[in-house]
Amino acid sequence: MTAKTAKTAPTATTAPTATGRPTGHARVQIFEVSTLYGAATLAAAIDAGQFGAPEDARRILLVSNNAAIPETSLRLDAMTGYDRIATRFHDVIDWNEAIHPHHPATWAPRPEEAPLWQRVFRTAWALGTAPVELVVESIQVNPARALAAVFAESTVDVYADGLMSYGPTREELPQSIACRVGRLLHLDLVPGLRPLLLSEYGVEPELVPDDAFRAVLTEIAEAAEGDRQVTAAVDAEPTALLLGQYLASLGILTADEEEELHIRMLRGAAAAGHTSVIFKPHPTAPARYSTALNEAADQAGVRLTVLDGPLLAETFYERCRPTLVVGCFSTAMVTASVYYGVPVARVGTDAVLARLTPYENSNRVPLTVVDHIVPDLETGTGPAVPGAGPQTLTPLVRAVGFCMQAKLHPLLREETVRFLEEYQGDVDMARYFDVERLGRLGLPGGQAAPRAGGSRLRRTLTRSGRS
Template identity: 80%
Template sequence: MTANPRTQIFQVSTLYGAATLAAALDAGRFGAREGVRRILLVSNNAEIPETALRLDAMTGYDRIATRFDEAIDWNEAIHPHHPSSWSPRPEEAPLWQRVFRTAWGLGTAPVELIVESIQVNPAKALAAVFAESTVEVYADGLMSYGPTRDELPQSIACRIRRLLHLDLVPGLRPLLLAEYDVEPELVPDTAFRAVLTEIAEAAGDDRQLAEAAAAEPTALLLGQYLAALGILTADEEEELHVRMLRGAAAAGHTSVVFKPHPTAPARYSTALHEAAEASGVRLTVLDGPLLAETFYERCRPRLVVGCFSTAMLTASVYYDVPIARVGTDTVLERLRPYENSNRVPLTVVDHVVPDLESGEGPAVPGAAPATLTPLVRAVGYCMQPRLHPLLRPETAEFLRALQGEGGAERYFLRERLTELGLPGGDGRRGASRLRRRLVRSGRS
């Protein structure tokens, strides 16, 4: 290896994201390893990182880390700042680059950045520090199908070369970064599944997983962190989990595992256990440092239930496990603001995954139905109209057709349609708001 080899910095905050990167590396998406120094830059973005589970404590992390020359802790590098809030002032960015080049032994080597969520920190901060570096973005879940959360500075947008993503909804094209003509590129299914198998093998002696498997569960319930995000109250989220359990019991499952989200606060009451006892269901809580996919690999469930977790689609796409949703209607009503980045993942799951409580049987959704792409593009436009102005005509046409079917109110808030002057809103109020906005724009 040369004295100053070309360096690739892979920024990661979740094991699922690290698995996505590992699969892309194994599939040759980042070229040959020879002559390249690869750094895994680990960030803990939890609200209170000191109390959250560290990525390097997750089962299977060590296997992933072998693909890199070294791992660096981003939280330590910028201490005492928080990864989600710290970004260098423009005039300080060159100084910070010198600091990191010295601390990480980069010398004068060219640096390539591979980051997640480029619209927010820490990815945005890294792109600002290494201002001359190329940028590649990878998406580790359903959010790749939604629009970019915020408009990017042109100094960053012009450097993004591609978007790597998993084929979680075959046939659906990501909206993320589409406004900058960034081409999406699939991480091969076979490579990702092989990495998941590798991670599961690392859990071979995990006591908690062995105990869960001994219960011979046939269904897995996926918790999320909706209360922590302020979407539901803690009691409402707990009731959501109870509904999942009752739905699984009604479908005939007598041994069920509950898997809390890795970043969700540790808050349990007796409600879920009481519901299990009342339903005659054996309940096991699997709250160890494991991916849900490790459970799929080891226990082969016949049902996975969630609200709108990415792990639901992983179960169906990579393991052919039937899936079902619970509570998406409630979350659709509560989700604010309209441009909340969870809206497209929620819309996708609500549209393609059967509702467990409505009598629909669980299913493996398969390829995206013809109705999904126009729906996602219309929701995406309503979320970020400034970033996707060319989607307005087709969105208006889609909404006019939807009005005739009486389904617009499920995915589109009337207030939002009014604000944008689209079918389904109050036309007169929308026109008035539009005139006021144009007047303000003219004055500025």
């Protein structure tokens, strides 16, 4: 059992070395983070005073790389703008190093070992006997669950990294953790829509102020001054930005299907009159996506600039000022409209909705939100700045949330029944629900799942009919 020592952040505050000496602060705040977007959210909350005055606590940024193979993925500290975020903390600690050789997504202490691990970390990170407050993302999974188990007496705040806060908690939390969660901090990405995450435990959502978050995004963009890729993008005078995701990596689409999705984005932008386009691939996307897109751009007569550097999409909004952002259901689409007033459009959400499994997949609510409020680029309706969305959005999200996690949200059943009865037969609404799941839950519009024998018989008859 080993734990690595802390790395000092680039800050004017001198952090204590990992010797076990008292920290000099009455308490310690540990902020667990795995993405720059999440770190920016925390920085905005800190700047807005949502974690108290800087001198009141020693602040530790605990960086976790949750990629399947962390050694081959982009490190958070390599992202442009990271250094500016890190100045808000007294220390930066690498969680992967602290628990090496274990993986952050799978490691958690055995219950009988948790007190020993706390002593190890308190010594390695010079926490002394100060009370620890945890600020984590995705409390239902590791590393947040592991931290909550190690620091079993600590209070817990959760912050939401994107649209998933509007969906239900992925699974039931142990009471020993649920009773300690105080707040859910989230961005107002869809004005008027209230998060379902952790609501079953009475956790109150708390907005991170828009102006504070936008200021942090501007700060990150300033760090890209002189970046060669950004300079090249600005010189290309792009009017549209295409957002790649990692749907193939998640097993939602095949690599070929995701490649075709990006090509459809480009063709849609070209059809809308855009002749200079930026493509921002996801860091895990294969290089051949760029090759296929270049060929499609040549055919469409579009100038394509591929930006695969360690930059947030929001940095391009600041520096390039596009007039269109296209994606499938990326949070960066909503950020473009809410914080920059850029019109957005979606491509391929209907296909992903049909393929997303299991029904309780955490991507379902972000996908539903984007599909419901963002115009489809390929239907000719034109991009838009969605704002608060239609009146149907809140009841739709709550109904989908109930169907995803009915046991966690029994109080939503009655309003879900009313919603399904009102929109029964509506083809547009029907695609958000699975009829067999509705049947299992005894909800309007549901049908019983076919028996396995009947399915085999139908397949046999179908093959016979084709022969």
